[in-house]
Amino acid sequence: MELIDIYGWTEIPLESFSVEDYIKMNRNLDMIRFNPIQVTKILKATKMDLYKDYTLYEFYDTSPIRDFPVRILYNREAGLMSELTGTNAPIYTLNSTSFTKMISKTELTDDELYAVLTKYVRFFFNNVEGRHGSFHIVETFEEIKKYVQVFYETEATKDDTQLIRNLDPGKIGELRSLIKSTIYKPAKSDFYKIKRGFRNDTEDTEWISYEENEASFRLNAYMVFKGALFNANVRVYSNNLGSPSGNIAHIVLENEEYVYPNGKLDQFDFVNFIPPIYDSDVFKNV
Incomplete structure (x- = not known):
């Protein structure tokens, strides 16, 4: 499995995110981290299914001072977002509530469990x-x-x-x-x-x-x-x-x-x- 295979990145229209989405993502409007006027491209990870109700996105040029790609896991229905910041904290926090495959003896076969874990390990690192x-x-x-x-x-x-x-x-x-x-x-x-x-x-x-x-x-x-x-x-x-x-x-x-x-x-x-x-x-x- 190559890294690209776990994501399935697909570019989506900028209009896929509404003003309401941006309000939820920014939370504190005193500091706009995701500026809809600034964003130039959005990618959606169509194969990333580790987190229940969360979709992985990659935003480009989110603000004048953030001209690098930013990845978020976003639960549109609940209005919840977790930004991947390069530390393990956002991932571990989300694991505790939304990891799709709650690792237990009864839920998955040996091969299914191996597939989930290899995808997770690659995503993590x-x-x-x-x-x-x-x-x-x-x-x-x-x-x-x-x-x-x-x-x-x-x-x-x-x-x-x-x-x-x-x-x-x-x-x-x-x-x-x-x-x-x-x-x-x-x-x-x-x-x-x-x-x-x-x-x-x-x-x-x-x-x-x-x-x-x-x-x-x-x-x-x-x-x-x-x-x-x-x-x-x-x-x-x-x-x-x-x-x-x-x-x-x-x-x-x-x-x-x-x-x-x-x-x-x-x-x-x-x-x-x-x-x-x-x-x-x-x-x-x-």
Whole structure:
């Protein structure tokens, strides 16, 4: 599953949101965060069905000082809105009241539960940024390329971006072969797909654990963080189910482990970073 598949973004007419909608979204009219005159585009996530009665939208140019995309989950009937701000707070708050698939033993089959959790985990990490930056879950070679490119374009130093161009043709060919064998081919065989269970679980270890008023789910995922590819166990847990103070679908990363350096990538002086595999000239045959 690629990230784009969980959203199904579709552009909708600006008139889809009325003045009444904007009043509800702004709440406090002393500070207009969503200006209908300013907005230039609205996207609707037609496939995002995790939250009961809420639809995910992405607004462009919501005000003169907010010229970046803003995502909201909006319940039009109730006039309730939750703006995704890059922290986990809006998601966790909404989970406690509106998570469509209240994680319980009886509601879903094993495969249905896995599908819901993988969609939720991908949604969560796409909309929450950690203290040190964003963790991008990757399941395909194209996604790995995309987020490595983001690193080299936004965070890497000029010296980092020049490394690949300073290699002689023989080393570039060797590096291309290495990328093909260690990243491209495994990705084509679904090696990077989110998996049930933790990395070192034995075959008889259950990936789902239920106790009284609690549930815990064990997944394993590959991520790109600051140009490095790593593997992590992802625990999704709920506790105090049925209580107003319950935590629904909270997420913890455990036992993170770099995939590189290995395969002698360090001989190219990239340390933990994947080389810029988005470069079309160097890796056009990958």
